[in-house]
Amino acid sequence: MTFRGASAEAYSALTSTLEGALGKADAAQVGQDLFSVAEVLRAEPALRRVATDVSVESTAKAGLVSELFAGKVQAPVAALLGDAVSQRWTYASDLAKALEQLGVVATVRSAGSDAGRLSTELFQLGQLLKDNPDLRQALSDPARSTEDKRALVHGLLAGKALPATVALVDQSLAGTHRTVSVALDAYQQVVAEANGRAVATVTVAKELAASDLERINAALARQYEREVQLNVVVDPAVIGGVKVEIGGEVIDGTVASRLDDARRKLAV
Numbered sequence: 001m002t003f004r005g006a007s008a009e010a011y012s013a014l015t016s017t018l019e020g021a022l023g024k025a026d027a028a029q030v031g032q033d034l035f036s037v038a039e040v041l042r043a044e045p046a047l048r049r050v051a052t053d054v055s056v057e058s059t060a061k062a063g064l065v066s067e068l069f070a071g072k073v074q075a076p077v078a079a080l081l082g083d084a085v086s087q088r089w090t091y092a093s094d095l096a097k098a099l100e101q102l103g104v105v106a107t108v109r110s111a112g113s114d115a116g117r118l119s120t121e122l123f124q125l126g127q128l129l130k131d132n133p134d135l136r137q138a139l140s141d142p143a144r145s146t147e148d149k150r151a152l153v154h155g156l157l158a159g160k161a162l163p164a165t166v167a168l169v170d171q172s173l174a175g176t177h178r179t180v181s182v183a184l185d186a187y188q189q190v191v192a193e194a195n196g197r198a199v200a201t202v203t204v205a206k207e208l209a210a211s212d213l214e215r216i217n218a219a220l221a222r223q224y225e226r227e228v229q230l231n232v233v234v235d236p237a238v239i240g241g242v243k244v245e246i247g248g249e250v251i252d253g254t255v256a257s258r259l260d261d262a263r264r265k266l267a268v
Contacts, residue, residue: 001101001176001186007094010087011101017083018102021076027110028163033073034103035171037081040068041096042176048092051085058086100175104168104187108194111164116229119191119199121165123231125157126184139173139180149173191229198224200246203233203254220246 003011021030041048047068051061062082069078080102089095111118129136139149153169161169172183192199200220202208208216213230220228224246241254 001097003090003094003098005090006088007090007098010084010089010094011098013087014080014084014098014102015105017080018105021074021080022106022109024076025074027106028167029074030077031103031105031107031110031167033077034080034099034106035175037069037073037077038096038100038103039174041099042093045092048095052089052092052095054088061085097176100171101190104171104190105194107164107167107171108187108191110167111162111191114162114164115191115195118162118164118168119188119229120231121161122168122184122188122191123201125161125165125169126181126188127233128156129181129184136181146174188229188231195227197227197229198246199229199231200244201231201233203235203238203243203245205234205236205238205240205254207234208232216242216244220244 002008018030041051050056051065053061062085065081065085066078069081073081081099084095084099089098108115108118129139135152138144138152141149150170150173153173154166157166157169168187169180169184172180172187175183177183177186188199191197198220202213202216213232217228217230220230228246238254242251243254244251
């Protein structure tokens with residue numbers, strides 16, 4: 001999630017405030033509190049407008065959110081909200097988006113040493129949605145309530161996924177991202193950034209040996225000068241070779257790609 005102008009500066013300032021909050025409270029609960037506040041702001045346009053109105057004194061806005069959320073969020077989160085409404089925002093909707101994004105960061109941080117597993121679970125769920133159109137449709141059906149969709153997801157993840165994974169999937173069903181799949185991709189990037197890593201999707205025709213994965217990982221780490229989280233997709237349609245997608249770049253060395261190139265040249 002990206003912000004522009006004043007909102008970008010406001011979000012940057014709030015990331016420092018979040019660090020302070022995470023040092024005083026449980027990260028998972030901080031994430032849930034921020035998700036809840038963001039949901040209220042999205043549902044209440046009048047509150048959103050007042051909270052971002054530059055003509056209203058910062059102290060008055062801070063007092064308003066303090067009164068509204070007193071006893072409903074942890075003290076460090078309440079302090080962060082006071083800081084948030086004192087910032088200038090390019091668009092009123094950016095306040096809720098920023099709080100949601102900070103909630104994602106807090107939830108990712110709650111995974112601690114299981115960050116690698118969190119990234120893998122988010123990726124695997126994304127692949128599950130890609131391969132199962134019925135499930136994808138069920139989770140995007142506007143006729144189904146958010147709670148109904150969450151119950152469906154919980155049935156799939158119960159006892160199999162980290163609490164942070166479940167919390168992020170829950171948020172993907174109610175947040176600002178266009179689809180669950182888009183949200184899961186964005187969350188993977190947050191996990192990678194939080195741990196100083198890049199995320200690479202490697203597509204191959206069949207499962208690779210551990211030694212081959214290690215060589216690919218080492219090569220990418222050297223090229224991008226940072227550790228790399230590999231997400232492997234097995235697709236027999238590529239026939240052979242390897243396709244790597246990382247940081248907006250695509251390195252396509254598959255046989256299928258070379259055959260397509262040959263066909264195009266012959267057609268000229």
